[in-house]
Amino acid sequence: MEVAARHLATRPRSTVELENYLRKKEFHEVDIKDAVRKLTENGYLNDSEYARTYIRYALGKRKSLFRIKYELKEKGVSQENIENGIYMFEDETDSDIREIEYENALAETARYIKTQGDEPAEKKQLDKAARRLNSLGYSASVISSVLGRYR
Numbered sequence: 001m002e003v004a005a006r007h008l009a010t011r012p013r014s015t016v017e018l019e020n021y022l023r024k025k026e027f028h029e030v031d032i033k034d035a036v037r038k039l040t041e042n043g044y045l046n047d048s049e050y051a052r053t054y055i056r057y058a059l060g061k062r063k064s065l066f067r068i069k070y071e072l073k074e075k076g077v078s079q080e081n082i083e084n085g086i087y088m089f090e091d092e093t094d095s096d097i098r099e100i101e102y103e104n105a106l107a108e109t110a111r112y113i114k115t116q117g118d119e120p121a122e123k124k125q126l127d128k129a130a131r132r133l134n135s136l137g138y139s140a141s142v143i144s145s146v147l148g149r150y151r
Contacts, residue, residue: 001034001035001038001039003022003025003027004018004021004022004035004036004039005039005044007021007022008039008044008045012049012050012053012054013045013050014047014050014072014075014076014077015036015040015045015047015076016075016076016077017075017076018035018036018039018045019032019036019076020076022035047077047078047081047085048081048084048085048088049085049088050077050081050085051072051077051081051082051084051085051086051088052084052085052086052088052089052092053085054068054071054072054075054077054085055068055085055086055089055097056089058071059097059100059101059104062104062105062107062108062136063104063136063137064101064104064105064133064136064137064138064139064142065086065097065098065101065137066137066138066139067136067137068137069082070137072085101138101142102142102145102146105133105136105138105142105143105146106146106149108129108132108133108136109129109132109133109146109147109150111129111132112125112128112129112132113125113126113129113150120150120151121150121151125150126147126150126151129146129147129150130143130147133146
């Protein structure tokens with residue numbers, strides 16, 4: 001359990017990430033389950049809280065909600081815990097995550113598009129911004145809506 005606690009001390013992790021780490025360190029499955037149980041009971045391991053923390057971090061990096069959910073699933077967080085994390089984040093910040101996502105897409109686009117006054121952006125700039133938003137996981141509808149403001 002000491003190895004697991006030290007691993008959690010460096011940064012928050014999902015239950016699956018911690019289990020995989022302990023397996024890699026060749027701990028017995030019984031010891032892994034026991035460590036996870038104890039850490040969960042003591043509040044050091046909580047996938048909903050991990051999801052909330054990761055959502056805050058990823059939105060700060062201007063990632064889309066789709067990509068955030070995908071990355072959390074890759075880290076072994078269940079759909080239920082992801083939804084709980086979203087709810088906790090929205091409750092804590094008193095905001096709608098979709099609105100934050102849209103504002104992030106606008107801010108990211110502004111980095112790529114330089115216009116003077118009301119003139120429309122160049123196609124090359126719009127294409128570059130669209131590729132960037134796509135790489136961050138934004139949906140076609142969000143990309144279209146954001147870029148429509150520059151046309």
